Amino acid sequence: xxxxxxxxxxxxxxxxxxxxxxxxxxxxxxxxxxxxxxxxxxxxxxxxxxxxxxxxxxxxxxxxxxxxxxxxxxxxxxxxxxxxxxxxxxxxxxxxxxxxxxxxx
Amino acid sequence: xxxxxxxxxxxxxxxxxxxxxxxxxxxxxxxxxxxxxxxxxxxxxxxxxxxxxxxxxxxxxxxxxxxxxxxxxxxxxxxxxxxxxxxxxxxxxxxxxxxxxxxxxxxxxxxxxxxxxxxxxxxxxxxxxxxxxxxxxxxxxxxxxxxxxxxxxxxxxxxxxxxxxxxxxxxxxxxxxxxxxxxxxxxxxxxxxxxxxxxxxxxxxxxxxxxxxxxxxxxxxxxxxxxxxxxxxxxxxxxxxxxxxxxxxxxxxxxxxxxxxxxxxxxxxxxxxxxxxxxxxxxxxxxxxxxxx
Numbered sequence: 001x002x003x004x005x006x007x008x009x010x011x012x013x014x015x016x017x018x019x020x021x022x023x024x025x026x027x028x029x030x031x032x033x034x035x036x037x038x039x040x041x042x043x044x045x046x047x048x049x050x051x052x053x054x055x056x057x058x059x060x061x062x063x064x065x066x067x068x069x070x071x072x073x074x075x076x077x078x079x080x081x082x083x084x085x086x087x088x089x090x091x092x093x094x095x096x097x098x099x100x101x102x103x104x105x
Numbered sequence: 106x107x108x109x110x111x112x113x114x115x116x117x118x119x120x121x122x123x124x125x126x127x128x129x130x131x132x133x134x135x136x137x138x139x140x141x142x143x144x145x146x147x148x149x150x151x152x153x154x155x156x157x158x159x160x161x162x163x164x165x166x167x168x169x170x171x172x173x174x175x176x177x178x179x180x181x182x183x184x185x186x187x188x189x190x191x192x193x194x195x196x197x198x199x200x201x202x203x204x205x206x207x208x209x210x211x212x213x214x215x216x217x218x219x220x221x222x223x224x225x226x227x228x229x230x231x232x233x234x235x236x237x238x239x240x241x242x243x244x245x246x247x248x249x250x251x252x253x254x255x256x257x258x259x260x261x262x263x264x265x266x267x268x269x270x271x272x273x274x275x276x277x278x279x280x281x282x283x284x285x286x287x288x289x290x291x292x293x294x295x296x297x298x299x300x301x302x303x304x305x306x307x308x309x310x311x312x313x314x315x316x317x318x319x320x321x322x323x324x325x326x327x328x329x330x331x332x333x334x335x336x337x338x339x340x341x342x343x344x345x346x347x348x349x350x351x352x353x354x355x356x357x358x359x360x361x362x363x364x365x366x367x368x369x370x371x372x373x374x375x376x377x378x379x380x381x382x383x384x385x386x387x388x389x390x391x392x393x394x395x396x397x398x
Contacts, residue, residue: 036194052335056383059339064216064217064376072214078362079366
């Protein structure tokens with residue numbers, strides 16, 4: 001398995017990312033992740049079939065949240081303003097749209 | 106009536122009659138709000154974002170699985186089916202997507218919701234066999250099997266980075282894959298395809314939709330399977346899928362609004378697909394060891 005680092009590190013990074021402004025501790029997602037991590041702690045009393053599975057899932061989810069956030073920021077910055085109008089596009093290359101005295105059509 | 110108002114009216118009609126297949130249909134209360142900022146848009150410009158019309162998002166358990174509630178209204182799919190998912194973790198993740206929308210609903214960031222809608226509605230009307238065939242077809246043109254001969258630096262990079270994954274896949278599935286520099290691609294034996302077909306058949310429909318989604322993102326069955334099998338991480342899989350692009354970026358420079366934008370989107374989609382497959386195919390239980398004397 002590829003290097004994932006320490007599970008606790010992933011957990012720490014994952015928890016605050018789930019917030020949408022309000023306190024993230026109230027969200028069901030927060031409780032779910034925490035409960036899942038707690039339930040999958042390896043102890044001497046639990047048989048661990050695939051120790052890395054949950055950690056891989058958490059890392060995948062962390063990647064999803066981070067990438068969505070970055071993608072959204074880039075989208076807002078570069079693509080969020082929509083398309084330019086024909087006048088603006090023409091202006092970019094130094095043209096002007098023809099004048100129609102009587103209005104269009 | 107000004108042309109802008111008329112235009113807005115047309116767009117509203119268009120929305121009412123043909124909602125895009127992959128976007129979730131919203132409860133009726135949302136339909137009246139209409140798209141915003143339509144001034145000067147062309148007919149095929151992407152639809153404007155809708156206002157967030159709900160306050161609270163919660164999940165509840167129904168007969169078919171877990172459902173999403175937006176202020177006591179049930180979320181529906183684009184084909185007006187009840188939105189219900191088989192796993193609680195997936196429902197929580199979808200609910201988190203809806204809850205993390207701030208002022209407007211940005212559907213292009215809600216990959217898990219989109220995947221669930223696809224699985225529920227199956228807009229392409231394909232059955233399991235067709236899905237598997239479409240997935241395995243990617244093997245004939247698999248990214249990691251197509252190699253270049255020049256420039257030598259890129260050829261070496263491909264060899265160093267892609268060979269280990271191909272070798273891993275050959276061992277894991279006990280098949281022959283190989284690679285090629287010919288335009289026709291490698292000669293994949295029929296037995297290899299059969300092995301992948303029977304392996305993919307062991308997944309359920311939901312997981313298969315996710316697998317096919319990941320494959321079409323990465324343009325590679327081999328990378329997708331090593332990701333699903335947890336052999337490589339999402340970041341690594343995306344890097345390997347974009348190897349030539351990364352090489353060109355290193356040589357010619359990075360353009361944020363194109364390269365980084367694509368990278369983030371690809372990572373988000375791949376991560377969503379992988380998570381979707383894992384959440385839809387797992388049956389997780391925590392077993393306690395029997396106490397031994």
